[in-house]
Structure formats: structure tokens, C-alpha cells
Amino acid sequence: MHTHENTVRLMPDVATQAQPHLAGALDWVGMDGIEVPVLFDAGDGTVQRASAQVGAFVNLTRPDRRGIHMSRLYLLVDEYLSSRPVDANTLQDLLHAFLDSHKELSDRARLSIRFDQLVRRAALRSDNSGWRAYPVSLEASLCEDGFRLELGTEVVYSSTCPASAALSRQLIQEQFAKDFDAKQPLDHSAVLAWLGSEKGIVATPHAQRSVARLLVRFVDGAPLDLIHVLNQVEQALGTPVQTAVKREDEQAFALANGSNLMFCEDAARRIQRVLDADNRIADFHVRLEHQESLHPHDAVAYASKGVPGGYGDGRA
CATH class of the missing domain: 3.10.270.10 (Urate Oxidase;)
Structure with a gap:
């Protein structure tokens, strides 16, 4: 009876055979x-x-x-x-x-x-x-130039358009001018009630779900601290998507969106600033994608640390 060792030794290994016509x-x-x-x-x-x-x-x-x-x-x-x-x-x-x-x-x-x-x-x-x-x-x-390690992740957030916000404010001003006679004194309670009505917010700026795709290379010896990177990016953006949401949380999220109006260029620079200041990060590449609600195409921006020979050299 053949032992297992002998059986394995007798098995053909075609991977070792040369194929001269396909070398x-x-x-x-x-x-x-x-x-x-x-x-x-x-x-x-x-x-x-x-x-x-x-x-x-x-x-x-x-x-x-x-x-x-x-x-x-x-x-x-x-x-x-x-x-x-x-x-x-x-x-x-x-x-x-x-x-x-x-x-x-x-x-x-x-x-x-x-x-x-x-x-x-x-x-x-x-x-x-x-x-x-x-x-x-x-x-x-x-490889010949040594060991290289990159960490990639994504942050999903909400982005409210600054241009749309300005246009909405203009329409609200115009509605206010129609509803309140400039020649008459303003009644505080009437204005307060107006602000709480649908007329007081006759237009709203468009916002959309957005994604920051990150690629990070840490300095030698630094831990792969994913949560630290996520925290930095989410705090810089101010409007990461939420998990558990009660009414008070939704109101706080609305306030955060109104306080963090941003184009994709703004978001890219916010992330660029915080990652560039982190001495544990040797290089990074960020792709920002604002999945527009106004039109079917997306607004996109890229940012990097700008290290010679790094991610920013011709990478998209």
C-alpha cells in the first residue's frame, strides 16, 4: 500500500513543465x-x-x-x-x-x-x-524598493450647496418683502409666526449624499489607526451621515448642514488641511464625490499631500 507521502510524490505537477512556445x-x-x-x-x-x-x-x-x-x-x-x-x-x-x-x-x-x-x-x-x-x-x-502599505476607506456625508443656499435666501427675502409692508412697523409676534410657517422657508437649498474616498499611507512604525482618520475627516466635514436619529438629532443635523455649506472643492480642502497636518500620515489621496440632486452628473474634486513622487503626481 502506498503511503500518503509516496502518493503525493507520484502526482504530476504540470506547472513545472516548460511551454517553449509561450515563454x-x-x-x-x-x-x-x-x-x-x-x-x-x-x-x-x-x-x-x-x-x-x-x-x-x-x-x-x-x-x-x-x-x-x-x-x-x-x-x-x-x-x-x-x-x-x-x-x-x-x-x-x-x-x-x-x-x-x-x-x-x-x-x-x-x-x-x-x-x-x-x-x-x-x-x-x-x-x-x-x-x-x-x-x-x-x-x-x-518589491525592489521595499515594503509599501496603503489603507483605503470611505466617509459618507451630506453636502448643502452654498450657491443654492444664497438663491434660497434671496427668495425668502422677496417673500418677506411681499408679506410685510416696508411702510408699516414690524410686529414681533407676526414675524415670529411667519418664520415658523411655510412662507418663511419658501425655498430650500439642495443637499445631497456625498462620499469622500480616502487612500492613506502612514509613516513607518505608525499604527493603522482607521478610527483616528475617520474622526478627523468627519469632524472636518461636519455632516457625516448618522445612525440612530431622534427628532432632536435630526434638528441638530439640519443645523449642521446649514452651518457647513460646501462645494466639493471646499470639502476637499477641509480634508486636505487636517490630513496634511497629521505627522503620522506620509501621503494621502482623496476623491470627493457630491452626488448631485440638482442634475444627474456628480461634482468631483481630488486632493493629495503633494509629496514628490506621491499620490498627487498625475493620479486621478
Whole structure:
């Protein structure tokens, strides 16, 4: 009877067979959409388990080899990501393991991880709170220029158009002029009642759901503090979408929108200012998308740190 070891040894491995008519080196070979649980501390000290989609790749330097050992990549992904919290050290170790498993075939490795991170957010005024799921993407590579790691996420917020607000105020002024004779003294109670009626808000500025898509590269040794980045961006914008909402929270949100009128350019500069001042961030790229309610196309702005050779050099 054959042992398991002998059976495996006798199995053919066509990936090692040369294909002279198809010889050539390949930039990246691997797998995408690997399903695996990941452990991640978003910055609050709590390690959360999430269901992730992982891409694992190495290059193929030898034109005489038909393929790589994909099962080795899969097993290494399972070994490292199922048992160790995801941080820079874990990802760098995993990429080195990719290359160690393909010593004669590869000299570059790449890894992508995509999952949602749940973060509890307090209501604006009431004592309630609720969960927000923030998409997280981690892109790590190990190449001739060393280890590189990027964190991506999104912030969804409300944006009220400053131009529309100005036009609405003009219409309200005109309605006031029609309803109150300039030659007559104003009655305080009548004006107060008018302001609380539909005539007192005859026009409203348009607002829309908006998205800030962030890509951040931290300085070496800095933790992947997702919550800190989210807090900075949401505070700079002033109008992130809410979870639990009672009437007092909705009123506070209306007040926040009225106090934070912004074009997409304004939003981009607000985020640019706070991220540029963070010494833990080496570089960043931001795409702002205001999904307009006035017309079917979106208003878009981009911003970056402006590091030479960084995200801002021709990136869109």
C-alpha cells in the first residue's frame, strides 16, 4: 500500500513543465477573492473579526516555468490572517513568506485585503448610538524598493450647496418683502409666526449624499489607526451621515448642514488641511464625490499631500 507521502510524490505537477512556445516573464500571478476571516484593531484597542476578500500575488520571473504554486499562497493567507491581527508587521511577514515559498520563481509580492469595519457612532443630541460599517482596503507590496502599505476607506456625508443656499435666501427675502409692508412697523409676534410657517422657508437649498474616498499611507512604525482618520475627516466635514436619529438629532443635523455649506472643492480642502497636518500620515489621496440632486452628473474634486513622487503626481 502506498503511503500518503509516496502518493503525493507520484502526482504530476504540470506547472513545472516548460511551454517553449509561450515563454515569458509575468508581472503578477495569483488569486483574488480568497474568503478568509481577518482580525483588525481599528484604533480603539478592540480586535474585531471580519469576513474579508483577499488577493494574493507574486510575479513570475522564469519564462521556462509554466506557473506558480497558488496553493502555497492560499495556505499562507489562511495561516497568517486567520490567527494574527492585521497590521504592518503581519502583512510584511506574510509577503516575505510568499517569496520564501517561491524562491526560484518570484522576487516581488503583493497582497490586497477588503472588508467592512463596524464602528459605533454616538447620536448628535440624544443618548443613543448605532453602528456604521466603513469599507476598508489594505494594499501591501514587497518589491525592489521595499515594503509599501496603503489603507483605503470611505466617509459618507451630506453636502448643502452654498450657491443654492444664497438663491434660497434671496427668495425668502422677496417673500418677506411681499408679506410685510416696508411702510408699516414690524410686529414681533407676526414675524415670529411667519418664520415658523411655510412662507418663511419658501425655498430650500439642495443637499445631497456625498462620499469622500480616502487612500492613506502612514509613516513607518505608525499604527493603522482607521478610527483616528475617520474622526478627523468627519469632524472636518461636519455632516457625516448618522445612525440612530431622534427628532432632536435630526434638528441638530439640519443645523449642521446649514452651518457647513460646501462645494466639493471646499470639502476637499477641509480634508486636505487636517490630513496634511497629521505627522503620522506620509501621503494621502482623496476623491470627493457630491452626488448631485440638482442634475444627474456628480461634482468631483481630488486632493493629495503633494509629496514628490506621491499620490498627487498625475493620479486621478
